Amino acid sequence: MEKQKLSVKNSITDYIEWLAQYGASADGGVTRLLYTKEWMDAQLAVKTEMSSFGLETRFDDVGNVFGRLSGTQSPDEVIVTGSHIDTVINGGKYDGAYGVLAAMLAIKQLKETYGAPKKTLEAVSLCEEEGSRFPMTYWGSGNMTGVFSVQDAGEPRDESGVSLQSAMYENGFGKGVFQSAYRTDISAFVELHIEQGKTLEMSGRDLGIVTSIAGQRRYLVTLEGECNHAGTTSMKWRKDPLATSSRIIHELLLRSEEQPDELRLTCGKITAEPNVANVIPGRVQFSIDIRHQHQHVLEQFHEDMAALINGICHQKGIRAMIDEYMRIEPVPMDERLKAAAFETAAENGISCEEMVSGAGHDAQMIGRCYPACMLFVPSRGGISHSPKEYTSARQLEIGVRALTDLLYKLAY
Amino acid sequence: MEKQKLSVKNSITDYIEWLAQYGASADGGVTRLLYTKEWMDAQLAVKTEMSSFGLETRFDDVGNVFGRLSGTQSPDEVIVTGSHIDTVINGGKYDGAYGVLAAMLAIKQLKETYGAPKKTLEAVSLCEEEGSRFPMTYWGSGNMTGVFSVQDAGEPRDESGVSLQSAMYENGFGKGVFQSAYRTDISAFVELHIEQGKTLEMSGRDLGIVTSIAGQRRYLVTLEGECNHAGTTSMKWRKDPLATSSRIIHELLLRSEEQPDELRLTCGKITAEPNVANVIPGRVQFSIDIRHQHQHVLEQFHEDMAALINGICHQKGIRAMIDEYMRIEPVPMDERLKAAAFETAAENGISCEEMVSGAGHDAQMIGRCYPACMLFVPSRGGISHSPKEYTSARQLEIGVRALTDLLYKLAY
Structure with a gap:
């Protein structure tokens, strides 16, 4: 009852x-x-x-x-x-x-x-x-x-x-x-x-x-590098997608601070593979969620973000894929x-x-x-x-x- | 047989x-x-x-x-x-x-x-x-x-x-x-x-x-911030442990480049909670693996690393715990x-x-x-x-x- x-x-x-x-x-x-x-x-x-x-x-x-x-x-x-x-x-x-x-x-x-x-x-x-x-x-x-x-x-x-x-x-x-x-x-x-x-x-x-x-845009960014031994791989030959992700997230957050009004940027999700302490990851995925009330600010940030990610990854020998899976104006x-x-x-x-x-x-x-x-x-x-x-x-x-x-x- | x-x-x-x-x-x-x-x-x-x-x-x-x-x-x-x-x-x-x-x-x-x-x-x-x-x-x-x-x-x-x-x-x-x-x-x-x-x-x-x-040292770093809504939480009040982790990993890698000979630094493992695209994580853990042939270089880097992590976390209102779980001379x-x-x-x-x-x-x-x-x-x-x-x-x-x-x- x-x-x-x-x-x-x-x-x-x-x-x-x-x-x-x-x-x-x-x-x-x-x-x-x-x-x-x-x-x-x-x-x-x-x-x-x-x-x-x-x-x-x-x-x-x-x-x-x-x-x-x-x-x-x-x-x-x-x-x-x-x-x-x-x-x-x-x-x-x-x-x-x-x-x-x-x-x-x-x-x-x-x-x-x-x-x-x-x-x-x-x-x-x-x-x-x-x-x-x-x-x-x-x-x-x-x-x-x-x-x-x-x-x-x-x-x-x-x-x-x-x-x-x-x-x-x-x-x-x-x-x-x-x-x-x-x-x-x-x-x-x-x-x-x-x-x-x-x-x-x-x-x-x-x-x-x-x-x-x-408005909101959500992205899943995938970085592919080279999985390798943490002890035997020289720093100069690494293609480390977690090192690169960290730099990208850090730089994107600095960039977001320069936007008019307040652009909200969140990386809420991150996964590394194989996710083991003594192995350089081969692949990292992270999410980016950006929100702003003005369409043109989101649009410009989208452009800048893609250029920043691709620029850093090119320099580091990392393959980057940026999937925009949500866009709400x-x-x-x-x-x-x-x-x-x-x-x-x-x-x-x-x-x-x-x-x-x-x-x-x-x-x-x-x-x-x-x-x-x-x-x-x-x-x-x-x-x-x-x-x-x-x-x-x-x-x-x-x-x-x-x-x-x-x-x-x-x-x- | x-x-x-x-x-x-x-x-x-x-x-x-x-x-x-x-x-x-x-x-x-x-x-x-x-x-x-x-x-x-x-x-x-x-x-x-x-x-x-x-x-x-x-x-x-x-x-x-x-x-x-x-x-x-x-x-x-x-x-x-x-x-x-x-x-x-x-x-x-x-x-x-x-x-x-x-x-x-x-x-x-x-x-x-x-x-x-x-x-x-x-x-x-x-x-x-x-x-x-x-x-x-x-x-x-x-x-x-x-x-x-x-x-x-x-x-x-x-x-x-x-x-x-x-x-x-x-x-x-x-x-x-x-x-x-x-x-x-x-x-x-x-x-x-x-x-x-x-x-x-x-x-x-x-x-x-x-x-x-x-020698090797391995650490598990835990950062605790405040889990929050990605859309409604102003950037200025965030205590975002993933943003902070990214900055720390990026800065540690830059610091490692300044070491004599080659200090190898690897973050192989990272997890965020709750690990959802539209939620600011409440907690992030990542591993640090450092290796070098000289004891004094490892020791000095250990000190610098702890100071860097604690300094950034203090500034960002994040609680940091650094657990050294392996040390091999x-x-x-x-x-x-x-x-x-x-x-x-x-x-x-x-x-x-x-x-x-x-x-x-x-x-x-x-x-x-x-x-x-x-x-x-x-x-x-x-x-x-x-x-x-x-x-x-x-x-x-x-x-x-x-x-x-x-x-x-x-x-x-």
């Missing part, structure tokens, strides 16, 4: 704790992977809760849940707000969930205070953003924007070999029973999210207004929405600042097609994707207030 | 091919791990062959095999020559084996040509040098010099959990049936070996006369033996050069207690510990000639 879920919920914090029971892990984390039982239970619970708020609720054909409050003057201009319901494995309670719950609560409060809006408001609980079960991300917002469709579900498989399609079918989605996820009626998308960094914590401000979601947030968000914060005396989001979000996918904006609240220690994820009740409330007032400004 | 082993053997090359049949792998390599059947069969075959040459043969209590030609004037002054019979997993035909077989053939030829020597000559097939089955090395020469004794065999275990002691017992050794391995009567030890590097190949010379066996070869080796080469018109051995050898263990010297023949491409190990018949013969004449000079 399922344990009784929390039923009395007054604050955003109560709602966070309530939703965190679906897929709760022993150490206070949450695991809700797309189309699993925990995920479906949570999505159904969200839908029921939205209904209890007096919103018209529905699933779409990939399992996104909407709670709609129709507009009286321009019902076809829809202002959508929300985030995603899925999590990484043993993630935190706030990532995604906060934006979904804050959206529901904001619309509930607007409805109770002001009645029906002029334009339609919709809270959305997007089915998937993290890419933690299947090797793809943004399944919910990607289907809404037409980047993906249910026809794309045949290929991707989870670790046990289950296809996205069969997992989707098992939950009743993807068969046309529900309305297609594809939308053409969105006039604005607003996503409230935890920062997942510590910019706000360090500045002491309560709200981040995102100007742009950084920067997405600027909508100017009008950003301005409205700043006004709202000012009217409410909320301390805020502009910031770039280094992480990807649904607003990035939707922002390519529709006006979008994002609001951030602080994350303690910048920690995310961990049971240690935490934002205080006060900071969560400030975020909900900013969202509520922004939606009022846009829809009433 | 065991396949028929080659029986007609005329040249050193024939003997190399003959012995390589014991533990032969499909791709032309050899695997003879200490106290395995392949090892025991090979050791017995060597003993039988030595007997057929008219040498007095015996095992000692750890399984070293000796073939003795007693001296007529000073029988208690023993000149021992040989190397080891064991191999790495899928190693080559030459490493160790060449020195054993050349020793037998050299003494055989001296006996046939000149009869009994003044001093005693012994060919030895040492039981173990590589450390490829049990986590220890130099079991044969270590027992001869008293660095180890059979009492040390209880601890070390192979990958299947078999102790060195029980493997030794299974073969009949270690129980006092044979004479103790410990020797006090060695007046010289001469080891002929393949170079395992490409110094001779590059210089075009046929013989290397080793001046010193380099340099062992100079005996001046008188070296001089005799040079004379021999000159008399025979063999092109030769002085060199430092970067790899460890039995002569290093024995050279700490007794006068020792080593002769090297070229290794094609410097390749060793591989089925691709190769030295031409001509080069093998030159080595045997040099050894034979050196033994003549010492014993007759």
Whole structure:
């Protein structure tokens, strides 16, 4: 028998704790992977809760849940707000969930205070953003924007070999029973999210207004040299790909410091073969992840990086292969929405600042097609994707207030 | 039934091919791990062959095999020559084996040509040098010099959990049936070996006369920083142990170039955690292997290295731990033996050069207690510990000639 879920919920914090029971892990984390039982239970619970708020609720054909409050003057201009319901494995309670719950609560409060809006408001609980079960991300917002469709579900498989399609079918989605996820009626998308960094914590401000979601490029660099005996091989004849990798990573980081604004460069992964203390490696692979809000900065760095790697490797007799396996262009947030968000914060005396989001979000996918904006609240220690994820009740409330007032400004 | 082993053997090359049949792998390599059947069969075959040459043969209590030609004037002054019979997993035909077989053939030829020597000559097939089955090395020469004794065999275990002691017992050794391995009567030890590097190949010379066996120090360096999101963590707040490792390895290599003679520095092993492209690692470990023929150079570099690592880590907020897990002091070869080796080469018109051995050898263990010297023949491409190990018949013969004449000079 399922344990009784929390039923009395007054604050955003109560709602966070309530939703965190679906897929709760022993150490206070949450695991809700797309189309699993925990995920479906949570999505159904969200839908029921939205209904209890007096919103018209529905699933779409990939399992996104909407709670709609129709507009009286321009019902076809829809202002959508929300985030995603899925999590990484043993993630935190706030990532995604906060934006979904804050959206529901904001619309509930607007409805109770002001009645029906002029334009339609919709809270959305997007089915998937993290890419933690299947090797793809943004399944919910990607289907809404037409980047993906249910026809794309045949290929991707989870670790046990289950296809996205069969997992989707098992939950009743993807068969046309529900309305297609594809939308053409969105006039604005607003996503409230935890920062997942510590910019706000360090500045002491309560709200981040995102100007742009950084573009990302990811590379796997493979260097092939000559595997040899550490004792008998003279330094002058070595073709040592780990020595060369170290120099490249060091020089790329120095180069990144010279970039305008902040280019973030991370080498997170490195492997050497055979990886034995007394053997000069024959082959080393390392990853490079670069992020920046300006396309031209990423482009120029890409060029410089390739020249630097090839130059050093040529000099050292090392064969270099650079595989760019991910490229996501920067997405600027909508100017009008950003301005409205700043006004709202000012009217409410909320301390805020502009910031770039280094992480990807649904607003990035939707922002390519529709006006979008994002609001951030602080994350303690910048920690995310961990049971240690935490934002205080006060900071969560400030975020909900900013969202509520922004939606009022846009829809009433 | 065991396949028929080659029986007609005329040249050193024939003997190399003959012995390589014991533990032969499909791709032309050899695997003879200490106290395995392949090892025991090979050791017995060597003993039988030595007997057929008219040498007095015996095992000692750890399984070293000796073939003795007693001296007529000073029988208690023993000149021992040989190397080891064991191999790495899928190693080559030459490493160790060449020195054993050349020793037998050299003494055989001296006996046939000149009869009994003044001093005693012994060919030895040492039981173990590589450390490829049990986590220890130099079991044969270590027992001869008293660095180890059979009492040390209880601890070390192979990958299947078999102790060195029980493997030794299974073969009949270690129980006092044979004479103790410990020797006090060695007046010289001469080891002929393949170079395992490409110094001779590059210089075009046929013989290397080793001046010193380099000292080695091995370290495992652990850097602990802060695991964080690659997108949301500002460059200025990062504690990135992979960025820091890269800088350290790069700077250490630059520093190594400034050392006198040649300090060999190798980082062969590196691991990052969690080792994911879009996560700043929390922890990185890498190995450092340094080798040099002079103790004071190693000592000074050790100091400089620790200062450099601690300095950079302090600056970057990284916690550094440096674990020195191996220290072997340099062992100079005996001046008188070296001089005799040079004379021999000159008399025979063999092109030769002085060199430092970067790899460890039995002569290093024995050279700490007794006068020792080593002769090297070229290794094609410097390749060793591989089925691709190769030295031409001509080069093998030159080595045997040099050894034979050196033994003549010492014993007759």
